[in-house]
Amino acid sequence: MRSKQTSFDIAYRAGVSQSTVSRALRNSPLVNEETRLRVQAIAKELNYKVDKNASSLRTQLSGTIALLLFEDPTNDDSLINPFFLSMLGSITRASAKKGYDLLVSFQQMSNDWHADFEDTRKADGIILLGYGDYTDYEEKLVQLIKQETHFVRWGADVKGLSVVSVGCDNFQGGYQITEHVINKNRQHFAFLGGISIGSPEFLDRYSGHCQALKDNNLKVDSNLQIDAISTDESGYQAAKQLIAKGIKFDAICTASDLIAIGAMRAIQEAGYNVPGDVAIVGFDDIATACSTSPALTTAKQDTVLAGELLVDKLLQLVSGEVAQTQLMPATLVVRKSCGS
């Protein structure tokens, strides 16, 4: 077994007290520079590393952030929504940049959360990430607040609770991308995405979509709105349903790229040309959006910025400061799927 070095070993070698070693390694200004350098050199030579359990116990700070990633309810148990995966990447980077480690935990939205990372002192705060209607878990949020857990969440603002959220301006995104398609001279718009299954994000995108249509004197036909969850398969099925209705449409707006990708497949299999016959747009800008043919025009959610905002705001809360809920704009990414 490896023989563990402690600060006492370093102290012995350096001929100073253990307190001085501790100070030296934390770059305390209290310690003489020469002493500090000598101690640090010895620590390095012996490959000594401060025991985080001991220091966290002492300081009551873990230097760690926990990320609770909620899985899509329909998950087939091995796939994760690529948008959240991308968020995971940016959150990891953002925490590393701040010198924090990241504990990642997958959760079922429905189950009892294992949200006790802060209670167990493994993490200083928690980031909640996942689609879903917050009313489904409002109770949990209330409990987190009651326990004074430091946390921030991704998603739409939660009314009535003092929860710090970072989210995308889904209404604006839905509006903007619909307007883009309108400018491509489309008249008959379908919308694929569940507005009735408890997803405020999707509902906001749909509302923005409808507003854009109205502002441009186009009809909102509720027969052309079909529910779908954020998977390729669900988008595929929704588009098939849409086609089966036999109502004319020349544009499909969707609540997510995954839905759009599935829809594109169904539309093309049915013999339509994209964008010739039907323009299709997504939402998110996942990596795959570049690789479809035609490449998908979409509303990009800036995951890098989102990750940084989430981490920054969480660390503000951890250090006792006040943090504000913030909405990020979605930006239009024009590719080929609704014509040039």
Place this chain on the structure above:
Amino acid sequence: MRSKQTSFDIAYRAGVSQSTVSRALRNSPLVNEETRLRVQAIAKELNYKVDKNASSLRTQLSGTIALLLFEDPTNDDSLINPFFLSMLGSITRASAKKGYDLLVSFQQMSNDWHADFEDTRKADGIILLGYGDYTDYEEKLVQLIKQETHFVRWGADVKGLSVVSVGCDNFQGGYQITEHVINKNRQHFAFLGGISIGSPEFLDRYSGHCQALKDNNLKVDSNLQIDAISTDESGYQAAKQLIAKGIKFDAICTASDLIAIGAMRAIQEAGYNVPGDVAIVGFDDIATACSTSPALTTAKQDTVLAGELLVDKLLQLVSGEVAQTQLMPATLVVRKSCGS
């Protein structure tokens, strides 16, 4: 500020000693059942959670695994190879299943690794994940071994070092998928993927590919092998180079799905039909492989199994047992990209 409960608070309420509380909460058989239940009830009522820093410090076990995820060298800083993202998901699930938390850390292959999670006692062991030539970091592996760090890695077996690896049988995968295409009556095979840029995985896939060609009396034309790293863009460029050579080919095997997807785009843009004119196959079976048109035939690496094997083997090492390097088979996933 929240007032932290300790085991002493529980002890006081339960009218027992703190030692008994500790035993009761750990379900020690030493404690009377009635006492145990009462203590546990009180703990639950007060929402008491054991301080992991204290217990980890005491037991010298953290209940945590660290995952070091190496980024592709060419990374644009926000995208992560979807295959590794998928591995990340399965590793997270596998560790949760074993009751371990997962610390995730992104690293540059080239930089000094921040591999001291075990030295700092934040983790009991480490999983290394990323493509790359192990000779590039053999020195690091040697150091990990010297420090008696518990670790396992994803990838090809490392010769000469006692490192536990879990990897895919890339030779067999490359062989199998090439044979599949051969059976589709293709004659002129190109291969896209860097065999000269220090990636043993890619090299093994290429070797399997070549062997399959030889075994079927087909020519291996090194002019039809073009380097590419595992990105859509690199695959796209490689395919354009391939076309520019003006040598006849009717099948493209690739070292990864990402390369295949980029290549498919280039081939189609050049006016060829897939699979009519050119059959294309990938490697990995990332989620996107279902969504291309035509959908990509590929060699699947079972990430769920891989995650479980990595975690299981690491935990074996942590508990002082011996673990063996293991190679998993790749399995053929037939879709549309090389005909029916």
Place this chain on the structure above:
DNA sequence: CTGAAAGCGCTTACAG
């Protein structure tokens, strides 16, 4: 079955 006590390895107020 239970309790008193030692000790895990740090950080930091306190005293000099």
Place this chain on the structure above:
DNA sequence: CTGAAAGCGCTTACAG
């Protein structure tokens, strides 16, 4: 600038 000492909150041998 440095050291001796207390204490973070547990777990577990030891004694009963």
